[in-house]
Amino acid sequence: MDDGEIGTMQSMGMAPRPEVEIEVDAIQRPQQARPNMVIIRVNEDIEDMTLAAGNRVERYSFIAGNRYEVPIYIANELEAVGKLWH
Numbered sequence: 538m539d540d541g542e543i544g545t546m547q548s549m550g551m552a553p554r555p556e557v558e559i560e561v562d563a564i565q566r567p568q569q570a571r572p573n574m575v576i577i578r579v580n581e582d583i584e585d586m587t588l589a590a591g592n593r594v595e596r597y598s599f600i601a602g603n604r605y606e607v608p609i610y611i612a613n614e615l616e617a618v619g620k621l622w623h
Contacts, residue, residue: 578622
C-alpha cells in the first residue's frame with residue numbers, strides 16, 4: 538500500500554468481526570430469587586414518575602438503557618404505556 542492510499546481492514550491484515558445479533562428481554566428475572574421483582578430497561582428517560590400504590594405515592598426516575606430491579610407492578614405500568622425497552 539502506498540502512502541496516502543486508504544486501505545481496508547483486510548489489506549491491513551485485520552479481519553472484520555462477524556456481525557452478532559444480540560437479543561435483550563424487556564423484562565428479566567433477577568439472578569437471585571426475589572419474589573415480585575423483575576429487571577427492566579426503559580426506552581426513554583423518565584423523570585419523577587408518580588405512581589399511587591395503595592395509600593402511598595411512589596416516585597421513580599429512570600435513565601434509558603440502564604437496568605433497574607423493580608416490583609412487577611411497576612414493570613406492568615411501564616409496559617402498559619409503551620416505556621419498556623424491547
